[in-house]
Amino acid sequence: MSNRITVLLADDHALVRKGFRRMLEDDADIEVIGEAANGPQAIAQALALKPNVVVMDLAMPELDGIQATAQIRKQLPDTSVLILSMYARRTTFATLSPRAPKATC
Numbered sequence: 001m002s003n004r005i006t007v008l009l010a011d012d013h014a015l016v017r018k019g020f021r022r023m024l025e026d027d028a029d030i031e032v033i034g035e036a037a038n039g040p041q042a043i044a045q046a047l048a049l050k051p052n053v054v055v056m057d058l059a060m061p062e063l064d065g066i067q068a069t070a071q072i073r074k075q076l077p078d079t080s081v082l083i084l085s086m087y088a089r090r091t092t093f094a095t096l097s098p099r100a101p102k103a104t105c
Contacts, residue, residue: 004031008049010042010068011057011084020055039063046072051079058085 007024009017009032017035024030034049036042038061046054054072058065069081 004029005053006031006033006049006051008032008034008036008042008045008051008054010036010039010045010054010060010065012037012060013057016057037061039065039068042068043071043075046076046079050076054079054081056081056083058083 007030009020011017011020014037017037021032021035024032033051034045036045040062042054042056042060042065043063054069056065056069060068065083065085069083072079072081
């Protein structure tokens with residue numbers, strides 16, 4: 001059994017996912033096990049792969065990162081979700097607390 005941290009990357013921009021993959025895979029303790037380009041894919045991949053961490057973009061098509069995070073955390077409470085965003089306003093993240101347990105701003 002591996003002690004590596006498994007990561008799912010969820011972002012609608014392939015170039016961003018590729019950049020994060022390259023950066024994370026430089027660390028021998030991290031393994032990127034999947035990628036998703038939208039909210040529904042992120043949920044499906046998380047449920048199938050059960051990563052330790054999901055790196056989630058806030059603004060994605062079909063289902064945003066807030067909604068996808070809420071569903072992932074509900075079904076996989078031991079999976080941590082790191083939400084990334086270009087939005088600087090704390091009010092954007094305030095909606096996370098009631099929807100996603102363990103979410104902090």
